[in-house]
Amino acid sequence: MKPFVYESRAQRVLFGAGTLAQVAAEVEALGARKALVLCTPPQRAQAEQVAGLLGERAAGVFDGAVMHVPMAAAREARAVAQRLGADCAVAVGGGSTIGLGKAIALDSGLPILAVPTTYAGSEMTPIYGLTEEGVKRTGRDLRVLPRTVIYDPQLSLGLPVGLSVVSGINAMAHAAEGLYADDANPVTQLMAEEGLAALGRALPAIHADSGNRQARADALYGAWLCGTVLGSVAMALHHKLCHTLGGSFNLPHAETHTIVLPHALAYNAPAAPAATTRIARALGAADAPLALYELALRHGAPVALRQIGLREEDLDRACALAMQNQYPNPRPLEAAALRRLLQNAYDGVPPAA
Ligand SMILES: NC(=O)c1ccc[n+]([C@@H]2O[C@H](COP(=O)([O-])OP(=O)(O)OC[C@H]3O[C@@H](n4cnc5c(N)ncnc54)[C@H](O)[C@@H]3O)[C@@H](O)[C@H]2O)c1
Numbered sequence: 001m002k003p004f005v006y007e008s009r010a011q012r013v014l015f016g017a018g019t020l021a022q023v024a025a026e027v028e029a030l031g032a033r034k035a036l037v038l039c040t041p042p043q044r045a046q047a048e049q050v051a052g053l054l055g056e057r058a059a060g061v062f063d064g065a066v067m068h069v070p071m072a073a074a075r076e077a078r079a080v081a082q083r084l085g086a087d088c089a090v091a092v093g094g095g096s097t098i099g100l101g102k103a104i105a106l107d108s109g110l111p112i113l114a115v116p117t118t119y120a121g122s123e124m125t126p127i128y129g130l131t132e133e134g135v136k137r138t139g140r141d142l143r144v145l146p147r148t149v150i151y152d153p154q155l156s157l158g159l160p161v162g163l164s165v166v167s168g169i170n171a172m173a174h175a176a177e178g179l180y181a182d183d184a185n186p187v188t189q190l191m192a193e194e195g196l197a198a199l200g201r202a203l204p205a206i207h208a209d210s211g212n213r214q215a216r217a218d219a220l221y222g223a224w225l226c227g228t229v230l231g232s233v234a235m236a237l238h239h240k241l242c243h244t245l246g247g248s249f250n251l252p253h254a255e256t257h258t259i260v261l262p263h264a265l266a267y268n269a270p271a272a273p274a275a276t277t278r279i280a281r282a283l284g285a286a287d288a289p290l291a292l293y294e295l296a297l298r299h300g301a302p303v304a305l306r307q308i309g310l311r312e313e314d315l316d317r318a319c320a321l322a323m324q325n326q327y328p329n330p331r332p333l334e335a336a337a338l339r340r341l342l343q344n345a346y347d348g349v350p351p352a353a
């Protein structure tokens with residue numbers, strides 16, 4: 001075994017059906033007295049329920065979370081938190097809502113308590129993303145890492161099946177890329193394989209029955225592990241492509257991950273054979289990129305960028321943007337090969353190296 005560094009993160013995690021009932025005690029344990037509850041507009045009722053559980057510890061509900069965290073939304077949320085005298089943010093929702101909490105914490109140091117209701121995994125990372133003037137900027141800062149996470153699978157029962165599948169594959173992307181990260185280590189690789197296997201089992205079961213509580217719990221467990229991997233090691237080509245496509249062309253995040261992942265893995269497979277074998281093993285498949293393509297196709301997820309609103313004439317600009325400020329990647333980025341990858345993802349054909 002090669003020498004390595006593993007940095008653990010200080011977070012408190014409550015996992016299991018009914019754990020949301022602990023939210024007020026957990027806010028108190030953070031030493032906070034006024035929590036601003038964050039959500040998207042469609043999740044306002046869920047956020048109001050959490051505010052009800054918080055009682056007098058609730059400063060209010062702010063429902064301005066938007067995908068890719070536009071700077072304007074971040075500024076508004078920061079101003080509301082300040083105006084209401086909030087000393088804590090409780091983010092009830094997916095990556096967009098947790099991302100809004102991170103935008104507040106980055107500015108103010110306010111602690112975040114995350115209640116994830118999708119499988120994006122943001123609650124386990126010190127990574128934030130902010131979008132301004134059509135460019136998504138990401139960074140790492142320990143101030144944005146949620147201090148407490150409540151994984152209550154009951155809250156994800158209402159996540160539509162389509163969103164559940166793409167969100168789960170978003171999490172799987174964190175683990176898959178984590179397996180070939182240049183700073184990967186045996187501990188994160190163990191979590192990555194376990195996370196991939198848990199989601200590989202859970203997503204078909206949720207597709208068959210969205211009310212399957214065991215599958216909902218498995219998916220959250222997988223999201224936890226995959227998110228931890230993302231938060232611990234470097235991202236590579238796949239995440240760079242998704243951030244470019246999401247931030248510059250306003251494509252939906254989890255769907256973009258779902259479509260790009262098989263193609264990014266096929267691009268990297270010749271340079272990362274051990275990681276590719278481990279992904280396949282976790283999924284019980286012979287061919288990792290194809291297994292992920294089929295997981296999406298068989299469970300009703302989009303497999304083509306043209307299906308989610310990208311225009312073919314945007315592919316050249318997407319390729320040029322992805323070549324800028326590259327993330328470390330096992331296979332060097334070649335513009336012509338990357339352009340082919342994007343064309344394949346646009347057309348929705350099976351992945352090819
Ligand atoms: N920083 C990180 O580590 C990290 C990791 C992953 C994703 N992200 C970010 O997260 C964002 C995407 O997050 P997402 O894919 O979770 O989507 P999202 O948070 O935008 O949620 C998608 C939609 O589903 C709704 N929803 C969420 N949970 C629901 C539930 N249980 N029942 C019914 N509706 C529900 C939301 O209100 C929203 O309308 C992107 O901006 C992405 O960049 C960040």
Ligand SMILES: O=C(O)CCC(=O)CC(=O)O
Nearest residue numbers: 099127128129138239242
């Ligand atoms: O937008 C962010 O917060 C960064 C997203 C990220 O790094 C993980 C992802 O692309 O799913």
